[in-house]
Amino acid sequence: MTQPPTEPQAQQRFGAIAIVGRPNVGKSTLLNALVGQKISITSDKAQTTRHRLLGVRTEGAAQFAFVDTPGFQLRHTRALNRALNRTVRGALADVDIVLWVVEAGTWGPEDELVGQLLPKGRPVVLVANKLDRIRGREKLLPWLAERGKDARLTEIVPLSARRHADAERLLGILARHLPEGPWGFDPDALTDRGERFLAAEILREKLFRLTGDELPYSSTVVIDRFQLDGRLRRIAASIVVERDSHKAMVIGGGGALVRRLSTEARQDMEKLFDAPVFLEVWVKTRSGWADDQAAVRAYGYEE
Ligand SMILES: Nc1nc2c(ncn2[C@@H]2O[C@H](COP(=O)(O)OP(=O)(O)O)[C@@H](O)[C@H]2O)c(=O)[nH]1
Ligand SMILES: [Mg+2]
Incomplete structure (x- = not known):
């Protein structure tokens, strides 16, 4: 009883x-x-x-x-x-x-x-x-x-x-200003976004933080693959930039910058997901995307 x-x-x-x-x-x-x-x-x-x-x-x-x-x-x-x-x-x-x-x-x-x-x-x-x-x-x-x-x-x-x-x-x-009413989420919920979205955001943060001023505004991140292998997350992501000169900047001498971006992003993902992550990062050129309505939509921005 x-x-x-x-x-x-x-x-x-x-x-x-x-x-x-x-x-x-x-x-x-x-x-x-x-x-x-x-x-x-x-x-x-x-x-x-x-x-x-x-x-x-x-x-x-x-x-x-x-x-x-x-x-x-x-x-x-x-x-x-x-x-x-x-x-x-x-x-x-x-x-x-x-x-x-x-x-x-x-x-x-x-x-x-x-x-x-x-x-x-x-x-x-x-x-x-x-x-x-x-x-x-x-x-x-x-x-x-x-x-x-x-x-x-x-x-x-x-x-x-x-x-x-x-x-x-x-x-x-x-x-004090919160209205009375039933909760909208699980008591231990943290966000409405899934791990795929959060992974793309974490990588974009490293891009913003580790590159110069001219680069980040016209670049974005796309998750090409997100697979669960037991607890392991296998993630393949692309950094999409506007110009080949930007691509060279993101890759860095001998690939040093993209390696650093990937390492820092993986560490943050492992912390947030509380699980091991295998992350592959590619850098691609897609010219003019920030000006193009269709591309803005395709990369997931609300129109
Ligand atoms: N000194 C200081 N810097 C802060 C504080 N809060 C945020 N920042 C910094 O301000 C910058 C912009 O923060 P962010 O949260 O991205 O701003 P948002 O664009 O309004 O979302 C980052 O470099 C933060 O670390 C604060 O309380 N004190
Ligand atoms: Mg903000």
């Missing part, structure tokens, strides 16, 4: 929280900190995040579904940029809370542009990120006072996404 539970079951709370902001403010870093695992790739280059990615965290009776988005771009010239902006608008259409990330102490037209997209009638928590970069906290006070006049904001939270304790404090603040 089973005992009746001594404590009444707490009412479940569940909500979608969109993380928005201009490029490079630390949205993906914050998502990883809130989820407690590195699922979204980060780098100091704009347009690192190209897809909408869901990160799930369950804590007590509360389940948070965080939606990471590409940074909203002012330049609409290329097909890839237009696809990224549409992804941001889509993510905002159906959320319970908005996490608007900016850099503490700075405010510009690109931040304002994000402000114009905020949905009405939903709590908006402004995260003033990269607080660790501010020397002398009192310098931030006039900036905070200015933000405090903004009637669109429910709360303002200065923090550093790199500090674990800060992310946990933010989670507590968000919990």
Whole structure:
């Protein structure tokens, strides 16, 4: 015979929280900190995040579904940029809370542009990120006072996404705004994306981090094969670049760069999947892909 539970079951709370902001403010870093695992790739280059990615965290009776988005771009010239902006608008259409990330102490037209997209009638928590970069906290006070006049904001939270304790404090603040309702995911779910997608993203992160400025924006990663062999993941991936000169850059002298990319990517995959990985990486040229609508679709970007 089973005992009746001594404590009444707490009412479940569940909500979608969109993380928005201009490029490079630390949205993906914050998502990883809130989820407690590195699922979204980060780098100091704009347009690192190209897809909408869901990160799930369950804590007590509360389940948070965080939606990471590409940074909203002012330049609409290329097909890839237009696809990224549409992804941001889509993510905002159906959320319970908005996490608007900016850099503490700075405010510009690109931040304002994000402000114009905020949905009405939903709590908006402004995260003033990269607080660790501010020397002398009192310098931030006039900036905070200015933000405090903004009637669109429910709360303002200065923090550093790199500090674990800060992310946990933010989670507590968000919990207060989370609507009551049944959970949308398994309590131990981490993301809605499969290993194939995550593997491509990890490799793309290494490409962004290890190559020069001119290269990453026009390149992408395709998983050609993903096979399970017991616990072993056998993965073949292609890095697709626009020009033969870019291909030479990614391969590096004697293949040194592509070897380093592959090794770092494999190590991250093994950590995230908690399993051994055998990774093969190819470098291919596909000229003009970032300008071509059909190719943007074919490589998995939402149009
Ligand atoms: N100093 C500092 N750097 C941060 C912080 N959060 C993110 N960054 C860095 O800012 C850069 C952009 O981060 P990312 O999460 O990719 O930004 P996103 O484009 O908004 O997703 C990366 O180099 C991060 O390591 C922070 O709290 N402090
Ligand atoms: Mg990002």
